[in-house]
Every structure is written in structure tokens, then in C-alpha cells.
Amino acid sequence: MKIQSLSVSVPNKKCINNCAFCVSKMHSEDYKNQMDGNLPFYDLYYEDYVKRLEFARDNGCNTVVLTGNTEPQQNREFLKLFGIINKSLEKPFRKIDIQTTGVLLDENYLRFLRNHVGVSTVALSVSDLFDSKNNGEINGTPKSLLVDIPKLCSLIKKYDFTLRLSLNLNALYNGRSAACVFKKAKELGANQITFRELYISGTDTPQDEWIKKNLISREFLTELNSYILEKGKFLRVLEYGHKLYSVDEMSVVVDDDCMSKRGKEELRYLILRPDCKLYSSWDDKGSLVF
Ligand code: SF4
Numbered sequence: 001m002k003i004q005s006l007s008v009s010v011p012n013k014k015c016i017n018n019c020a021f022c023v024s025k026m027h028s029e030d031y032k033n034q035m036d037g038n039l040p041f042y043d044l045y046y047e048d049y050v051k052r053l054e055f056a057r058d059n060g061c062n063t064v065v066l067t068g069n070t071e072p073q074q075n076r077e078f079l080k081l082f083g084i085i086n087k088s089l090e091k092p093f094r095k096i097d098i099q100t101t102g103v104l105l106d107e108n109y110l111r112f113l114r115n116h117v118g119v120s121t122v123a124l125s126v127s128d129l130f131d132s133k134n135n136g137e138i139n140g141t142p143k144s145l146l147v148d149i150p151k152l153c154s155l156i157k158k159y160d161f162t163l164r165l166s167l168n169l170n171a172l173y174n175g176r177s178a179a180c181v182f183k184k185a186k187e188l189g190a191n192q193i194t195f196r197e198l199y200i201s202g203t204d205t206p207q208d209e210w211i212k213k214n215l216i217s218r219e220f221l222t223e224l225n226s227y228i229l230e231k232g233k234f235l236r237v238l239e240y241g242h243k244l245y246s247v248d249e250m251s252v253v254v255d256d257d258c259m260s261k262r263g264k265e266e267l268r269y270l271i272l273r274p275d276c277k278l279y280s281s282w283d284d285k286g287s288l289v290f
Helices: 042-058 076-088 107-117 132-138 149-158 178-187 206-213 218-231
Strands: 005-009 063-067 095-100 121-126 162-169 192-197 233-237 243-247 250-255 269-272
Touching (some): 042 076, 063 076, 107 149, 121 149, 149 162, 178 218, 178 250, 218 243, 218 250
Parallel strands (some): 005 063, 095 121, 162 192, 192 250
Antiparallel strands (some): 243 250
16 A cells, blocks of 8 residues: 555644635534543553554655644644654654645744744645735635735745645636736745645535635636646646646646545545544545554
């Protein structure tokens, strides 16, 4: 079995944002947080947690993605602990990504992520690359914590993280050309871009409704794909069948399967939940590995 990436779901009670398209809000979340030092069996669970990390490492996994149903940086204590545990592993994870909208990230926090936690890639989830205010509104970020996208990107580059812009495609991009999106991403210092088609669960949630009303147009997607084919250089096929291209010295993926519903013939992707157990699917408790 070869596991290519391990998503670590960082425990938090409630997300500080309220993204209009939030996948996490489409599913109920009831995994107990056993990584809580105040609980009676913490020592046992701590060992369980380490065991799961080691299991992923034993199976060839070298990449951790810090993520979850909230913003990982809401729980600095947990990230601190993760950094310590990872360093204590016989073979620590070398590549650590954090998935975030950037809320709460200032220079001090970025330095902590880089130096203590060992994060190497910041995957910045952006709903409007051209307007931080619109972006904050779609992401439901509290007004007092609005993310200034250019400022944050410049800090991310100051600490020499790999900057991946994860663009949540919605109607705001309709009418824009692919060329202007790439130009903007380049200006912001992006090394990588993921174009994410938003996930519709098919269960008539408010998030489904929002996505349907704010759908990215077929025209944009067609133009985007043609642009990538014309200007880009094919690099390789990724684990879920997406093709990776290099465009203007940025690596680019168009992701139309952000819930990873395809390509499950082999276990390539695992999730470590705060209950200290490994799962292979975000929305199915039956996917428990151990
Ligand atoms: S940041 Fe993530 S978890 Fe939080 S509301 Fe947005 S999509 Fe949901």
C-alpha cells in the first residue's frame, strides 16, 4: 500500500469563517477530540496518534496536509504539539502543507508555522483573487479579521514558503480571462495554482444553493483549459488523475473532484481525525482504516 498524503484534521469547535460553499457544513462532524490533555486517557490517545502518523510514514507517505473542518491556525496549541510530535518521529514528515483562508496569519504566526511546525507550503484558499473585501464576504470572515490578500502573499513569500493559490471558482470569475487570472497570481508571487470547482453535495443544503446560484461558467472553464494547453507544459499526472502543467513558471492543476471521490482503488489518501483514528474518506465513518 502506498499512501501519498495524510490530511491531519486539526481539532477546533467552530470555524472562524463561514464560507458560502463550505463542504464541512454539508456534513455533520461528530468525531471526538481525544487530543485533549485534560481528558483521562490522554496518554493512551497520544500514543495512538503517534502510531497513526508512523503508519502513514511506514507506508511511504511523506506529505502532511494540516486542514480540517475549521481553520487549522485557530488551534495554535495543537499545531505546537504536532510540531513536537513530528520532530520526535523516527522519520518526521518532510513536506507539510497548511490549507487556510489566511485569517489570523500575521508575520509572527507565519514564522511559527515555518520554524516550529515545519510548514513548507501555504495553500491559500481564495474566493476572489482580485478583491480582498469580496473575498472576505464570500468566506464569511469576520470584518475585523479581513485578509488583505496582497499583504499576506507578500509575507508568505518573505518567509519563502511555497505559495499555492487555491482558487474557489465562482461566478465572480465569469467574464474574466484566464490570462488576467494568471497575471494576478504571478504578481502575488504564486508558485502553484489549483483551480477548484466547488463541490455540490446534491442534498439541497444552503451551500449547494449558493454554489448553484454562483456557478462558474462553462465558458470560463473552457477558456481556462485551452489557455493551459496552449501556454503550459505538461508535467505529470497526479494521483487522482488530474494533469499537472507548468504555466509561466507556476504549476497548475484544475481540480473538479475536491472531495476525492475518484481513484480509490488503492489507499492513496488518508485522514487523521482528532479521535486519533485514520479514515480514507471525509464524509464516511465507514471508511475507518484503524
Ligand atoms: S474556512 Fe474551511 S471550514 Fe471554515 S467555513 Fe470556510 S470552507 Fe468551511
